[in-house]
Amino acid sequence: MSLNTTLLSVDGHPVENGRCLSRGVISVALVIAMTLAASTWAFADQRGDEIAREADRRDTGWNDMIAELEMVLRNRQGEESTRALRSRLLEVDADGDKLMIIFDRPRDVRGTAFLTYTHRSGPDDQWLFLPALKRVKRISSNNKSGPFMGSEFAYEDLASQEIEKYTYEYRRDEILDGRPTFVVERVPVDSSSGYTKHVAWYDQEEYRLAKIEFYDRKDELLKTLIYRSYQQYLEQYWRPDEMYMENHQTGKSTVLRWSEYEFQTGLTARDFDQSSLRRVR
Amino acid sequence: MTDCGRSHFAKLVVTIVLTVVAWGLFENPANGQQITGQVSMEGRLFTQDALRDNLYPTNVSIAIEPEFYQELNDGRQSLTVVPFLRWDEHDSERTHWDVRELDWEYFARDWELRAGVRKVFWGVTESNHLVDVINQTDLVEDLDSEAKLGQPMVNLAIIQPWGTLDLYALMGFRQRRFFGAGGRPGIPFPFNSDGAKIDGGNFGWAMRWAYTAGPMDIGVSQFHGTARDPRFFIGDQPIVIADFIRSPFPSIDTQDPMIVPGYEVIDQLGVDAQLTMNGWLLKFEGINRWGQGSRFAAMTGGLEYTLGNLRSSGLDLGLLVEYSYDDRGIEALTPLEDDVFLGGRLAFNDVQTTEVLAGTVLDRTSKASFLFVEASRRLGERSTLDVRIRSFVGVPPDDVFLYGIRNDDYLQASWTLYF
Incomplete structure (x- = not known):
């Protein structure tokens, strides 16, 4: 047409x-x-x-997913610090996914949990549970460009990547690590994003992401994210075992290691409400 | 659960240590069992001379709070036990123990049932928690009133598309834990919390409806039971603060007249709401209470705005402004009767999660102000350092809540180890 x-x-x-x-x-x-x-x-x-x-x-139809994450933060001197988290995701018909992130380590933030309702248009809804005060606090989803737990990942890098969150421009085909890829430029729709654009490499055969470059507000290259060791689940859904993020401006890097992926575990919207946020651990 | 003598205290320490060891031996994470907790060491330095003799310039205190958790029935039920124990060098009232939680919970699709000793938080504002009336305040922990004593209850939560309705049957009343006569900060009046007058006995009830509609979170609550915040009595007469401040300041050493706290049966209707839009948080809490002198209303409202990732530095700066009003005026049982709170929260978002919160509460009537700084940072992988400053500035004699502690400014450092 x-x-x-x-x-x-x-x-x-x-x-x-x-x-x-x-x-x-x-x-x-x-x-x-x-x-x-x-x-x-x-x-x-x-x-x-x-x-x-x-x-x-x-990547549609998996319904719900749980996984464990380990984040290894490395500074310029090579010193490392580790975080352990768990994530739960729920697909929502005609809207963005629901996401819960539960903190296990460091131990002082153990039991803290984030709940996000991603929306295809408009700002996401976000709540934070503070276990010491037994308080659920609604927070603004505007502050998405800052570091997540001191890592090189921003909140927006870990959020559900709804298609409506960006505009896309195809750039070129390129061979990356021996596989043909599409190189696509993505521009965030939300002005509170910390990026002017992403350059993303999509695998031509499987349509999974292989690499993303992030450009800061001055349009300079800030970070590169590399997806490693993809595994296929339920004979359809590809998930990486590892995501490596390098910050070119600070020399710091973060490795995110995923494990214990499970799909279609039977989670429902009830597992993503404020009551479940209070008792999740 | 409120008081215990020294020998009981020692027995309790032994009991807790044995329980920790036993649970540790049998802990089985694969079985849904967890044992965690924290030990905290705290030192305080008082920067001004005490108003009374034989009060100390420094203080040391240690607290332990283990948490035992057992998941049952494939995650449909859970059992949580959290004892708490503090030893304080000087203030015998601050040396205390509590059961913060002894909580059994059952989760179903449309409801949850929770029974035991629990902590419940209601509300949205930061500087004043008007609608939050379920738990008694553990005032000796910190002047900020954030620490609470565990409350025995049965709580049924009904979770429906029209919102969450929580019904509470509250069993057992717990008195507020005040500072001791030898404590710093302390109560500068001849005060006897053991002689408290308590109405209403042991049963109370409460309910709260909470609903989220897009950017709006709203809660409506009703409480009936013995007030958590007492009025103060001499004999059978409640103190009229307007008269009290005109008469000569009674000396702490006199035994007569003795001031006692009186806990009356109240009804309180509360509303809390927060609107979250474009990085702004608009917050409001309002209450209407009767049964404690004449009927009155109070409110707190304000704004919070966060400047995220300042100049791409990774720093977040949160700005807070709140105003509290209580229509009892000078007779209010809170220092926050006509007060403005201004605060800033700086989060470095670094590996050590360094954060600084600083602010001031200005009393528009008495012109006194309270300044505070709270800074924290992680040390290594399993401990944190927390530094706090509390300071009182320009307190006039007619500010009855702050005048007696006006020289108890302090600097506090505490180190907390998590296990």
Whole structure:
């Protein structure tokens, strides 16, 4: 549909006038038009969008997921510090996912838990449980660009990546570590994001992310995220065992190690409410 | 559960240590069993001369709070036990123990049942917790009144699309734990908390409906039972603060007239609401209470705004402004009767989770102000350092809550080890 529109706008002829042309001429015109169209932003937009949509489509239907995470924070001097967390995710029809993150280590934050209702449009809803005070506090989801637990991951890097949170532009094909990838530029829709853009490498065969570069508000390269050791679950869903984030401006890095992935465990919306936030551990 | 003598105290220490050891031996995380907790060592330095003789310039205190947790029935039930124990060098009232939690919970799809000794928090504001009336305040822990004594109860939570309705049957009344006569800060009047007058006996009830609608969180609550915050009596007569401050300040050494706390039966209707929009948090709490002198209303409201990731430094700066009002005016049982709270919270978001909260509470009527700083930082993987400053500035004689502790400014450092 859009290809047709582009074709018409490129050669300037309405479809009716094309009837007198031979098949060969039409084919040639089509090839030329497509080449021209591919170089225009409008068309690139479309393709980037399609890649993001296909990636999202292939990762739909898992219903719920739980996993354990270990974060190893490393500073420029190579000193390490470790955090242990657990995450629970619930797919929501026609809206963003629900996410709960539970802190196990360091021990002083043990029992602290985050609950996020991601929304496709508008700000996410977020609550924090403080176990010492037995208090559930609604917090603003605006502060998403700061470090998560002192790591090189920002809150927004760990949030559910709903397609509506970005606009997409296809850039090029590229071979990355021996596999063909699509390189897509993603621009955050929310102005409170800490980034002007991401450059993301999608695996062409599986539509999973292989790498993301993050550009800061001055449009300078800030961080690179590399996804490692993908495993397939339920014969469909790909999840990395490791995510490596390097900050180019500070020399610090964080390794996020995932384990104990489980899908379709039977969690419901009830496991993602404020009452469950209070008693999760 | 409130008081115990020295020998009882020693027995309790032994009991807790043995329990920790026993539980530690049999702990089995695979079975849903956990034992965790914390030990905290605290030192205080008082920066001004005490108002009374034989009060000390420094103080040391140690607290322990283990937590035993057992998951039962494939996660449908749980049992939590949290004893608490503090030893204080000088204040015999601050040396105390408590059962913070002894809580059994059952989780079903549309409801949860919780029974035992528990802690419940209601409300949204930071400087004043008006609607939060279930638990008694453990005042000796800190002047900020954030520490609470465990409350025995049965609580049924009904969880529905129209909100969460919590019903509480409250069993047993617990008196407020005040500072001792030899304590710093202390009560500068001839005061006898053992002679407390308690109405209403041991039973109370409460309910709260809580609902979230988009950016709005709202709660409506009703409490009936013995007030957690007492009025003060001489004989059978409640003290009228307006008269009290005009008469000469009674000396702590006189035994007559003796002031005693009186806990009356009250009804309290509370409303709390928070609107969360574009990085702003708008908060409000309001109460209406009757049964304790004449009927009165009080409110706290304010704003919180966080400047996230300041200049891409990773720092968050939170700004807080709140105002508290109590229509009893000078007769209010709280220092927050016409007060403005201004605060700033700086989170470094670093590996050590360094945070600093500083603020002031300004009394618009008496012109006294209370200044505080709270800073904390993780040391290594399993301990934290916490530094606090509490200071009173410009307290006039007619500010009855602060005048007697106006020279008890202190600097506190505490080191907490988590296990």
